[in-house]
Amino acid sequence: MPNTGKSTLFNRLTGASARTGNWPGLTVELLSARLPLGAEMVELVDLPGIYDLHGMTEDEHVVRRFLERVPVDLIVVVLNAAQIDRQLSLLLQVRTLGLPVMAVLNMRDEAKRFGVSIDVNRLGDSLGFPVLEISARRAEGIGPLRQAMGSCLRAARPLPLSEIAERLAPDETIQDEAESLLRVAVKAPHQLSDRMSERLDRILLHRVWGLPIFFASLFLLFQLIFTLGAPLQDLVEGLLVGLRDWVAEPLKGILPAFGHGLLMEGAFDGLATVASFLPVIALFFIVMSAVEDSGYLARAAFLVDGFMGRLGLDGRGFVLHLFGMGCNVPAVMGTRVMRSPALRALTMLVLPFALCAARLQVFLFLIAALFAPAQAAIVLFSLYVLSLLAAVLTAWLFKRRYAAIEPVILELPPYRLPVVGTMLKTAWGEIAHFLRRATRFIVLGVVAIWLLTHLPWGVDAASPESYAGQLSAFVGPIFAPLGFDALLGVALLFGFVAKEIVLGGLAVLYGVGEDGLTAAVQQHMDGVQAYSFMLFTLLYTPCISTLAAIRSESKSWRLTLTSVVWSVGLAYVVSLAFYQAARALGF
Amino acid sequence: MKLSCLRCGESASVTCVQGDACLVRRLQALGVRPGKDVSVIRRAAFNGPLHLRVGSTEFFLRSREAESITVQHAV
Numbered sequence: 320m321p322n323t324g325k326s327t328l329f330n331r332l333t334g335a336s337a338r339t340g341n342w343p344g345l346t347v348e349l350l351s352a353r354l355p356l357g358a359e360m361v362e363l364v365d366l367p368g369i370y371d372l373h374g375m376t377e378d379e380h381v382v383r384r385f386l387e388r389v390p391v392d393l394i395v396v397v398l399n400a401a402q403i404d405r406q407l408s409l410l411l412q413v414r415t416l417g418l419p420v421m422a423v424l425n426m427r428d429e430a431k432r433f434g435v436s437i438d439v440n441r442l443g444d445s446l447g448f449p450v451l452e453i454s455a456r457r458a459e460g461i462g463p464l465r466q467a468m469g470s471c472l473r474a475a476r477p478l479p480l481s482e483i484a485e486r487l488a489p490d491e492t493i494q495d496e497a498e499s500l501l502r503v504a505v506k507a508p509h510q511l512s513d514r515m516s517e518r519l520d521r522i523l524l525h526r527v528w529g530l531p532i533f534f535a536s537l538f539l540l541f542q543l544i545f546t547l548g549a550p551l552q553d554l555v556e557g558l559l560v561g562l563r564d565w566v567a568e569p570l571k572g573i574l575p576a577f578g579h580g581l582l583m584e585g586a587f588d589g590l591a592t593v594a595s596f597l598p599v600i601a602l603f604f605i606v607m608s609a610v611e612d613s614g615y616l617a618r619a620a621f622l623v624d625g626f627m628g629r630l631g632l633d634g635r636g637f638v639l640h641l642f643g644m645g646c647n648v649p650a651v652m653g654t655r656v657m658r659s660p661a662l663r664a665l666t667m668l669v670l671p672f673a674l675c676a677a678r679l680q681v682f683l684f685l686i687a688a689l690f691a692p693a694q695a696a697i698v699l700f701s702l703y704v705l706s707l708l709a710a711v712l713t714a715w716l717f718k719r720r721y722a723a724i725e726p727v728i729l730e731l732p733p734y735r736l737p738v739v740g741t742m743l744k745t746a747w748g749e750i751a752h753f754l755r756r757a758t759r760f761i762v763l764g765v766v767a768i769w770l771l772t773h774l775p776w777g778v779d780a781a782s783p784e785s786y787a788g789q790l791s792a793f794v795g796p797i798f799a800p801l802g803f804d805a806l807l808g809v810a811l812l813f814g815f816v817a818k819e820i821v822l823g824g825l826a827v828l829y830g831v832g833e834d835g836l837t838a839a840v841q842q843h844m845d846g847v848q849a850y851s852f853m854l855f856t857l858l859y860t861p862c863i864s865t866l867a868a869i870r871s872e873s874k875s876w877r878l879t880l881t882s883v884v885w886s887v888g889l890a891y892v893v894s895l896a897f898y899q900a901a902r903a904l905g906f
Numbered sequence: 907m908k909l910s911c912l913r914c915g916e917s918a919s920v921t922c923v924q925g926d927a928c929l930v931r932r933l934q935a936l937g938v939r940p941g942k943d944v945s946v947i948r949r950a951a952f953n954g955p956l957h958l959r960v961g962s963t964e965f966f967l968r969s970r971e972a973e974s975i976t977v978q979h980a981v
Contacts, residue, residue: 622954658928728933
C-alpha cells in the first residue's frame with residue numbers, strides 16, 4: 320500500500336539510503352539491497368505501493384510484471400495498522416497468488432493514537448501466515464521481524480507465477496472475507512480521529528490563513544538555512560584553503576607549470592568552490608526531508624489545488640515543484656504518479672523552473688558577495704517567488720496545448736514528528752548524490768573551462784587571444800544588453816551542463832582561487848548586474864541531467880526542445896527587461 | 907444526493923460510487939464503498955478540493971470527482 324512506510328522500513332532493515340517520502344508513489348525506481356538473514360544472504364526489493372493487483376495504474380503494472388518475471392522467495396506486505404479496515408483486502412489478494420507471504424502492520428504507534436487495537440496472533444492464525452506489528456519510524460519490532468522473515472524463508476519454495484489476472488479472486492469474495500476477519504481481530508472506535516492532526520488542520524488548512532501560513536513557514540525555513548549555513552560555510556572554506564596550501568606547495572616542484580595549473584587552478588579551485596556549499600545543501604535537504612516527513616506537503620497540495628486547477632495542473636504538481644527545489648531530476652521522474660500524458664508533459668515543462676540546489680549555490684555566493692546581510696534573505700526569497708511566477712506563466716501559456724482531465728485524489732496522512740535519524744539519512748543520500756555529480760560533470764566542466772582560458776599554448780590566461788577570450792568576444796555582444804561582461808557569458812554556456820559549473824567556472828575564468836572569487840566578483844559587477852545575472856541563471860535552460868530526464872520520461876524530443884527554447888527565451892527577455900529598466904531608473 | 911451537496915462538517919452514508927472504472931477502484935481502495943460513512947471536513951479556497959474522512963483515512967478530491975459519489979443522510 321502507498322504511504323505505509325515501506326521505504327522507511329526498507330532503510331531500517333538494510334541500512335541503505337533509500338529515499339523515504341510521505342508522498343504516494345515516490346518510490347519510482349525499484350530499490351534493492353542485500354541483507355543477511357540468519358545464515359543466508361537475501362536480496363530485498365522495495366516495490367512501489369499499490370492498492371490492488373488489478374494492474375490499472377503504472378505502479379500496479381510494475382508490481383505485477385515483477386511478480387510474473389522474478390521468482391520470489393517471500394512477499395512481505397506492508398500495511399498501515401491504523402488503516403487496516405481498508406487495507407486488509409490487498410493482503411487477501413496477495414494470498415490468493417499462492418506465494419509465501421507475511422504481513423507487517425506498520426505505524427502501530429499511530430494506530431494506538433487512533434485507538435485501533437489489533438489481535439495479530441488471531442489474525443495470523445486465520446490467515447495462515449505470520450502477522451507482525453511494528454513501527455519502522457521508531458524502530459520498534461524490527462528484531463522480531465527479521466527473525467520471522469528468516470524462518471519464513473527457510474520454509475519457502477519459490478514458485479513461478481504465470482498469469483496473475485487469472486488467479487485473483489473476485490472482489491466481492493475478498494471484501495466479505497476482509498469484513499469477517501476485521502470483526503474477529505480488530506477493535507476500533509466507531510468514529511476515528513486523531514485529535515492532534517484535527518486541531519493542526521483547523522489552523523494550517525484554514526480557508527484564508529492556510530496559504531499565507533504555508534509561505535511564511537517556507538520563508539522562515541529558508542532564513543534558518545541561511546543563518547545556520549553561513550558559519551558552517553566559512554569553516555569548510557577555511558579547511559579547503561588549508562588543504563590547498565598543504566597539497567599545492569609540495570606539488571609545485573614536481574609537476575610542470577601547465578600540469579600544476581590544470582590540477583590546482585582548474586580542478587581543485589573549481590571543485591572547492593562547489594564543495595564549500597555542501598553545508599548549505601545538506602541543511603536544505605535535512606529541512607526538506609523533515610517537511611516531507613511531517614505530512615505538511617500533502618496539505619500544501621490541498622491548499623493550492625484549486626489554484627493549480629486553473630493552470631491546468633494539480634496539487635501534486637505543486638508538491639513536485641517543491642521537490643524540484645532540491646534537484647529537478649527526481650521531480651521530473653516523480654511525474655510518474657500522473658497517468659495522463661498531457662498533464663505529465665505540462666508538469667515537466669513547468670518543473671525546471673524550480674530553483675534547485677545547484678542554482679541556489681550560485682545565488683548564495685553572489686548575494687553574499689554583493690548585497691548587505693539585511694537584504695540577503697529578501698533577495699533570495701524574491702528569486703524563489705520569481706521561479707514560481709515563471710512556472711505559473713509557463714503553465715498558463717501552455718495549458719491549452721497540453722489539456723488534460725485527470726481525477727485528483729490524494730491522501731492526507733496524519734501529522735508526524737520528523738525523526739532525526741531519517742532526516743540525516745536522507746540528507747546524506749543527497750550529499751552523496753551531489754558528490755557523484757561533482758566528480759563527473761563539474762570537474763570535467765571546470766577543467767574544460769581552464770583549458771579554454773590557457774590554450775592555445777603560450778597565451779596569457781583568459782586573454783583575448785585564448786580560446787575563452789575568442790569565445791567571449793563572440794558571445795559578449797549577445798549578453799551585453801543584459802549587463803553581463805563577456806566572461807560571465809562563457810560561464811553561462813558551461814552552466815548548461817550543470818549549473819554548479821557557473822561558479823567554479825567563474826573562479827577559473829577570473830584566474831582566482833576560491834577565496835579570491837568574492838573580491839573578483841565585486842570588482843566585475845554591481846548589484847543590478849548581479850541580479851540580472853541571477854535572473855538569467857534562474858530561468859535559462861534546464862541542465863543536461865534534467866533534459867535527459869524529460870526526454871526519457873516523455874519520450875518526446877519536441878517537448879524537450881520546447882523546454883530549452885522557451886526557457887532560454889524567457890530568461891533573455893526577463894533579464895533584458897530588468898537590466899534596462901533598472902538602469903533607466905538610475906540604479 | 908451527490909456528495910458535493912454536503913456542507914462542511916456533515917457526514918452521510920455512501921449509497922453508490924459510479925464513473926470511470928479506475929476512479930471507482932481508487933475510491934474503493936480508500937474505503938469509499940456503499941454502506942460506509944463519509945464526512946466532509948472542509949473545502950479549500952478558490953473552489954478547491956474537498957477534504958474527506960472515511961474511517962481513519964483522510965484524503966482530498968476535486969468537486970468533479972465528488973460528483974461520482976452518491977450519499978444518503980443517516981436515518
